[in-house]
Every structure is written in structure tokens, then in C-alpha cells.
Amino acid sequence: MLDCVIIGGGPAGVSSAINLKLLGKSFLWFSGPSKKVERAELIKNYPAFPQVTGKELSKAFKKHVESMDIEMRGEVVTGVYETDGHFTLLVKDESFEAKTVILCLGVEASKPIGGEEEFLGRGVSYCATCDGFLYKGKKIAVLCTDKQFEHEAEFLAGIAETAYVIPLYKGYEIKAPNARIILKKPVSVSGDTRVRSLSFKDESVEIDGMFILRGSVSPSTLLRGLKVEGGHIAVNRDCSTNIAGVFSAGDCTGRPYQYAKAVGEGNIAAHSVVEYLTR
Ligand SMILES: Cc1cc2nc3c(=O)[nH]c(=O)nc-3n(C[C@H](O)[C@H](O)[C@H](O)COP(=O)(O)OP(=O)(O)OC[C@H]3O[C@@H](n4cnc5c(N)ncnc54)[C@H](O)[C@@H]3O)c2cc1C
Numbered sequence: 001m002l003d004c005v006i007i008g009g010g011p012a013g014v015s016s017a018i019n020l021k022l023l024g025k026s027f028l029w030f031s032g033p034s035k036k037v038e039r040a041e042l043i044k045n046y047p048a049f050p051q052v053t054g055k056e057l058s059k060a061f062k063k064h065v066e067s068m069d070i071e072m073r074g075e076v077v078t079g080v081y082e083t084d085g086h087f088t089l090l091v092k093d094e095s096f097e098a099k100t101v102i103l104c105l106g107v108e109a110s111k112p113i114g115g116e117e118e119f120l121g122r123g124v125s126y127c128a129t130c131d132g133f134l135y136k137g138k139k140i141a142v143l144c145t146d147k148q149f150e151h152e153a154e155f156l157a158g159i160a161e162t163a164y165v166i167p168l169y170k171g172y173e174i175k176a177p178n179a180r181i182i183l184k185k186p187v188s189v190s191g192d193t194r195v196r197s198l199s200f201k202d203e204s205v206e207i208d209g210m211f212i213l214r215g216s217v218s219p220s221t222l223l224r225g226l227k228v229e230g231g232h233i234a235v236n237r238d239c240s241t242n243i244a245g246v247f248s249a250g251d252c253t254g255r256p257y258q259y260a261k262a263v264g265e266g267n268i269a270a271h272s273v274v275e276y277l278t279r
Pocket residue numbers: 007008009010011012013030031032033034035036037039040041042043044045075076077078104105106107215216217222249250251252256257258259260262
């Protein structure tokens with residue numbers, strides 16, 4: 001069993017990974033698209049780099065982890081479950097077991113759509129490869145938030161009878177004969193015991209299921225029972241959460257949303273993992 005799984009590839013995740021490696025622990029590291037560093041035009045508050053562009057800092061982070069033979073897997077973790085004092089993490093159609101977890105999830109600009117959490121597991125899914133086959137010959141909606149997920153949207157369209165694909169970015173290239181592109185933001189999913197329809201401001205479509213392909217999952221959906229306060233994961237000074245063995249670092253634990261704070265907390269979380277494992 002792994003000592004730890006780190007979720008999130010931003011500065012907090014980078015720092016957790018570097019420190020866990022230096023501390024000799026076994027871990028896997030997963031992340032959805034991580035673009036917040038690259039997007040910064042000019043950074044002036046990161047120690048040792050008085051004037052650095054986001055692209056330069058991102059490159060430096062990559063170079064650092066590669067130099068230590070640390071691999072980040074570009075996959076989204078769709079669920080974390082606690083069983084008998086350890087954790088099972090779901091990633092596409094695989095699962096991994098770990099003694100501890102560090103959540104470095106960042107903060108999402110977009111809110112979940114109405115009904116998303118209510119219907120999760122009852123027609124709403126985050127995982128194309130795990131649940132796609134359930135919708136063979138059926139009608140589905142696929143919310144695609146990043147170009148990176150287009151192949152998953154095409155895979156789903158290949159299974160379903162009709163796939164209403166909703167790309168939330170410019171320059172989409174979704175090639176599937178039965179994909180119907182909708183260029184509007186969805187408002188809510190609704191239904192009875194299962195999802196039945198997806199509503200936009202001015203119309204709704206009947207569906208049997210909805211796939212939400214995003215680089216992140218809200219913390220309380222990812223891990224049931226996790227204490228969240230004002231939209232942030234509640235942590236103690238040692239970055240521990242209310243669940244023993246689960247630690248958290250970076251923007252997802254609260255303001256200020258800054259690189260140095262994320263990196264500092266990533267360091268603390270890694271050291272706390274080691275203390276927890278020793279205990
Ligand atoms: C345009 C811009 C400019 C900025 N300029 C500055 C600046 O000058 N100085 C400064 O200090 N800060 C700046 N910031 C803020 C800084 O980017 C953030 O504080 C920092 O990136 C936080 O790091 P993080 O690791 O906590 O989260 P993030 O960098 O947001 O990384 C979180 C990662 O977790 C991944 N993730 C989430 N859920 C899952 C899941 N379920 N499975 C797998 N992966 C998941 C996401 O895909 C993402 O890659 C700027 C931000 C922006 C957007």
C-alpha cells in the first residue's frame with residue numbers, strides 16, 4: 001500500500017511531492033490540467049525570482065520534479081473513500097490504496113451546476129471510462145470544460161445514441177457523428193430517482209445521464225465527510241483535516257491565494273504525513 005496519494009499538480013502539489021520524495025515516502029501524484037501558474041503574466045512576490053513570468057516559473061517547477069524522477073499523472077481523481085483506516089482512490093477505471101492523502105485541489109472558478117451533487121451516482125458521473133458503458137444506445141449530455149477531455153467526450157459519443165456535448169471553451173474539435181454541440185452554459189440537471197433532463201436558460205433536453213469532465217471535483221463531493229468552511233477545506237496548523245490521515249494545502253484551504261502560501265503548506269502537509277505515518 002502506498003504511503004500517500006497527492007491530488008493536485010499546482011504549486012502546493014509540487015511542494016508536497018518534492019518533500020515526500022526527500023522524506024523517502026512512497027506516493028502517487030495525480031492532477032487535472034494545471035494552468036494557474038502558466039497564466040500569470042508577471043510574478044513579483046515569489047522569493048528568489050524577483051521578476052518571473054508564469055511560464056518560466058511553471059517550467060522551473062517541472063524541471064525540479066523531473067530532476068528528482070517524480071512523475072505526475074495527468075488524471076483526475078473522481079472519488080476518495082475511507083475504509084479500515086486507509087483510503088481507496090478512484091482514477092478512471094483504476095483504484096489505488098494509500099495510508100494518507102494530501103488534497104491540493106486549488107479553487108475552482110466555476111460552481112457545480114444545479115443538481116450535480118444530488119444526482120451524483122444517479123445519472124451524473126465524472127468518469128467516462130468507468131460509467132460510459134451504462135449508456136449504450138441512450139441519450140447523454142457531456143459537459144467538456146477543457147480541450148484535454150475531448151477524446152473522452154468522443155468516446156462517450158461513440159457509446160451513446162445521442163450525445164449533447166457542451167464545450168465550455170473556444171476552438172473545440174469534437175468529432176463524433178452523433179454528437180450534438182450545444183454552445184450554452186447548462187443551469188441544472190433534474191429528474192426523479194435518476195437524471196431525466198438538463199436545463200439551459202431557454203430550453204431543456206431529455207437525457208438518461210450526464211458526464212461532467214472537469215479538472216477537479218468539489219472537495220466535499222470528492223471525499224464525503226470532509227469539513228468544508230466557507231468553500232475552503234478546514235485545516236489545522238499542521239494542515240490536517242477533520243479526517244485522520246487526510247491533509248490539505250494551497251488555495252483550497254483558504255486565502256491568500258498565493259504561490260508562496262501554497263508551496264509552504266505543501267511542505268507542512270508532507271511533513272505532517274510523515275509524522276502521522278510514524279505515529
Ligand atoms: C492569472 C493569475 C495570476 C496569478 N498571479 C499570482 C502572483 O503573481 N503571485 C501569487 O502568489 N499568486 C498568483 N496567483 C495565484 C496562484 O496561481 C495560486 O495561489 C496557486 O496556483 C495555488 O496553487 P495550488 O497548488 O493551491 O492550486 P492550483 O494551482 O489551482 O492547482 C490545483 C490543481 O489541482 C487539480 N485538481 C483539483 N481537483 C482534482 C482532482 N479531483 N483530481 C486531480 N486533480 C485535481 C487541478 O486540476 C489543478 O491542476 C495567480 C493566479 C492567476 C489565475
